[in-house]
Amino acid sequence: MTTPRKQIILGHYVGGVNHHTLWSHPRAGSQIDFASFRHAAQTAERGKFDFFFLAEGLILRERLGQIFDQDVVGRPDTLPVLTAIAAVTEHLGLVGTLNATFNEPYELARQLASLDHLSGGRAGWNVVTSFDAFTGQNFRRGGFLNRDDRYVRAQEFVALARQLWDSWPADAIAADTARGRFLRTADVGVFGHHGHQFDVSGHFNVPRSPQGRPVVLQAGAGSHRGRDLLPVPRARAGTGVLPRHPGPGRARRPTGGLGEAAAGRLVRPR
Amino acid sequence: MFTPGYWTDLVREAERGLLDFVTFEDALNLQSTQIDGAPDGRTDLVRGRLDAVLIASRVAPLTSRIGLVPSVSTLSTEPFHISKAIATLDFVSGGRAGWRVQASRPREALHIGRRAPEPPLHPDTFGTPEIQAYITETFDEASEHVEVVRRLWDSWEDDAEIRDVATGRFLDRDRLHYIDFEGRWFSVRGPSITPRPPQGQPLVTVLGHISAPYRLGARLGDVVYVTPRDIDHARAIVAEIRAEQDRAGRGEQTVHIFADLIVVLDDDGDAARQRLGQLDSLVEQPPRSDAITIAGSPGELADLLLDWQAAGITGYRLRPAVLPVDLEAISRGLAPELARRGRFRTAYTADTLRGHLGLPRPANRYATTRIEAAAR
Numbered sequence: 001m002t003t004p005r006k007q008i009i010l011g012h013y014v015g016g017v018n019h020h021t022l023w024s025h026p027r028a029g030s031q032i033d034f035a036s037f038r039h040a041a042q043t044a045e046r047g048k049f050d051f052f053f054l055a056e057g058l059i060l061r062e063r064l065g066q067i068f069d070q071d072v073v074g075r076p077d078t079l080p081v082l083t084a085i086a087a088v089t090e091h092l093g094l095v096g097t098l099n100a101t102f103n104e105p106y107e108l109a110r111q112l113a114s115l116d117h118l119s120g121g122r123a124g125w126n127v128v129t130s131f132d133a134f135t136g137q138n139f140r141r142g143g144f145l146n147r148d149d150r151y152v153r154a155q156e157f158v159a160l161a162r163q164l165w166d167s168w169p170a171d172a173i174a175a176d177t178a179r180g181r182f183l184r185t186a187d188v189g190v191f192g193h194h195g196h197q198f199d200v201s202g203h204f205n206v207p208r209s210p211q212g213r214p215v216v217l218q219a220g221a222g223s224h225r226g227r228d229l230l231p232v233p234r235a236r237a238g239t240g241v242l243p244r245h246p247g248p249g250r251a252r253r254p255t256g257g258l259g260e261a262a263a264g265r266l267v268r269p270r
Numbered sequence: 271m272f273t274p275g276y277w278t279d280l281v282r283e284a285e286r287g288l289l290d291f292v293t294f295e296d297a298l299n300l301q302s303t304q305i306d307g308a309p310d311g312r313t314d315l316v317r318g319r320l321d322a323v324l325i326a327s328r329v330a331p332l333t334s335r336i337g338l339v340p341s342v343s344t345l346s347t348e349p350f351h352i353s354k355a356i357a358t359l360d361f362v363s364g365g366r367a368g369w370r371v372q373a374s375r376p377r378e379a380l381h382i383g384r385r386a387p388e389p390p391l392h393p394d395t396f397g398t399p400e401i402q403a404y405i406t407e408t409f410d411e412a413s414e415h416v417e418v419v420r421r422l423w424d425s426w427e428d429d430a431e432i433r434d435v436a437t438g439r440f441l442d443r444d445r446l447h448y449i450d451f452e453g454r455w456f457s458v459r460g461p462s463i464t465p466r467p468p469q470g471q472p473l474v475t476v477l478g479h480i481s482a483p484y485r486l487g488a489r490l491g492d493v494v495y496v497t498p499r500d501i502d503h504a505r506a507i508v509a510e511i512r513a514e515q516d517r518a519g520r521g522e523q524t525v526h527i528f529a530d531l532i533v534v535l536d537d538d539g540d541a542a543r544q545r546l547g548q549l550d551s552l553v554e555q556p557p558r559s560d561a562i563t564i565a566g567s568p569g570e571l572a573d574l575l576l577d578w579q580a581a582g583i584t585g586y587r588l589r590p591a592v593l594p595v596d597l598e599a600i601s602r603g604l605a606p607e608l609a610r611r612g613r614f615r616t617a618y619t620a621d622t623l624r625g626h627l628g629l630p631r632p633a634n635r636y637a638t639t640r641i642e643a644a645a646r
Contacts, residue, residue: 023433023440024433024435024438032361032464032465033361034331034361034362034364038331057463058350058463059463060446060461060463066443067441067443067446067461069439069440069441069442069443070438070439070440071440072440073431073440073441074426074431074441074463074464074465075463075464076354076357076358076361076362076464077351077354077355077357077358077464079323079324079327079355080323080324080327080355080358080359080362081327081358081361081362083324083327083328084327084328084330084331084362086274086328087274087278087328087329087330087331087332088331102348102350103351104346104382104383106298106346106381106382107298107346107347107382110298110321111321111324113320114320114321114324114325115324117272117273117274117320118274118320118324118325118328119274120274137457137458137459138350138458138459138460139348139350139458140348140349140455140456140457140458168318173318174313180314180552180553181313181314182313182314182315182316182317183313183317184313185313186309186311186312186313188300188317188318189300189318198383199383200380200381200382200383201380201381202298202299202300202377202380202381203299203300203309204300205297205298205299205300205301205317205318205319206318206319206320206321207272207318
């Protein structure tokens with residue numbers, strides 16, 4: 001028997017809104033039509049990529065007080081477009097960049113668990129934070145976090161999401177028509193969290209998803225603070241760090257062997 | 271219910287019947303038979319549900335004509351998020367998205383760290399000033415919310431993206447608009463990160479049983495779902511909503527009033543009525559419902575729908591009692607029956623949800639302002 005060779009993990013990053021996406025080329029397509037996303041995702045799947053990765057920014061970029069008009073601007077909402085891609089792909093992991101500052105843990109945990117169900121176990125979450133009042137202008141809560149608190153909030157956010165994902169036993173649903181019983185026990189989804197950032201309780205209403213927990217990733221240019229927000233040791237399953245700069249010399253160190261576990265769980269378990 | 275195939279099969283069945291749209295229920299809390307949503311400890315009924323916007327998004331690429339209308343709560347979800355989520359559903363479905371505005375579900379507040387009303391919502395507390403004030407506030411907040419979402423959908427003009435290679439500009443920033451909404455509940459600057467969706471304004475729908483949601487629907491909605499007990503009640507509800515619509519200055523616009531009905535259908539009407547009796551005896555305690563149940567043949571149901579239409583009801587949201595049995599009876603029995611009478615389509619004639627409902631694609635409020643300003 002031969003020793004298995006260490007495999008490469010490949011993710012397909014779809015930026016769209018940035019200064020290196022070329023829009024002026026005659027063949028440059030739409031950055032918003034679903035056909036573009038379908039094409040990109042199906043191409044990545046044909047190439048046997050591990051996952052498809054969508055970025056997000058919750059405010060249009062400005063320069064000198066004016067909306068920046070020289071780059072591609074405008075993108076779809078991350079989770080609906082990833083879920084639609086789930087309908088036209090079979091194996092590709094679906095990773096969304098989602099903000100821990102301007103979302104609620106219950107709601108986001110629910111959406112990610114739903115994506116995991118609706119994709120047969122292919123959901124992943126790239127956790128990002130924002131602290132600036134600039135983005136806050138688009139939200140009820142406003143710009144309310146200083147730079148340190150955004151990591152505190154993000155850490156508590158991710159821990160709470162994991163608590164919610166673990167709140168249903170894997171065998172909670174009996175669906176026993178003969179005995180007229182849907183649940184094995186009535187106390188599914190019970191949770192309570194009383195922390196500095198969140199004070200919430202109730203019953204989580206999404207049954208345990210195919211992966212148990214969607215994969216959590218953290219993008220960053222090697223920042224220790226960013227990596228520190230992953231609440232479990234880096235080597236543990238279900239986490240990964242994405243380097244911002246894909247140059248080989250720079251990428252080697254920050255990622256160091258992290259992706260394996262992540263990719264193993266991004267692939268449909270079957 | 272937790273697999274995509276379950277939903278895809280149901281929606282395709284509805285599309286085969288040429289229905290206008292399907293709605294997807296949602297809630298943050300676990301299903302409960304208690305009126306305030308408190309846990310009821312039951313294990314005999316279905317518990318658990320997936321996010322409705324995502325179910326609709328999953329079904330969208332696998333269907334082509336039918337409208338997709340998920341419920342989203344104004345209590346939990348930021349208007350900025352709802353606006354881009356429904357706009358994106360409109361993009362992935364090619365102009366078939368709508369939103370069922372879910373305003374009041376007191377128990378859900380706890381899941382996101384907000385307070386539930388005191389005293390808890392219950393038939394005995396319903397008339398108290400505290401609960402009445404809670405209801406008023408909830409719908410005031412929902413109204414602001416819908417207004418913000420609608421403005422965000424208009425925050426990009428349709429032709430904002432110019433890709434002008436000569437000047438190096440991807441977009442014309444004069445055609446993007448800060449909405450600068452400042453209300454009691456929300457303060458949102460905009461513009462959206464998502465361009466204006468294919469329908470311009472996706473469909474906004476509201477379910478109501480009392481005046482507060484009727485007012486919300488009449489002022490800001492395209493469709494109001496109502497639950498009349500009988501034809502006289504239907505007439506009274508229609509009159510109230512039309513009066514609110516006039517008061518809001520929307521008398522000239524189309525606002526649909528849909529009656530919600532639970533249906534148990536069989537080619538033989540007596541068989542349907544018998545089946546309803548069996549269904550009621552299946553569970554320990556039949557769940558309470560806000561809408562009345564009609565058991566009968568497709569022909570009998572068609573008679574009722576046409577009677578109520580004459581009383582001012584413009585459409586129906588039928589809730590199949592048993593899936594997929596009663597949905598199939600609607601798409602294969604009721605729809606052809608109505609078509610035979612010349613009262614329902616024999617093929618889709620529009621591509622968008624607004625198109626199915628005879629609603630025009632609305633002008634962009636900010637474009638009009640900008641063009642008028644330029645003319646001065």
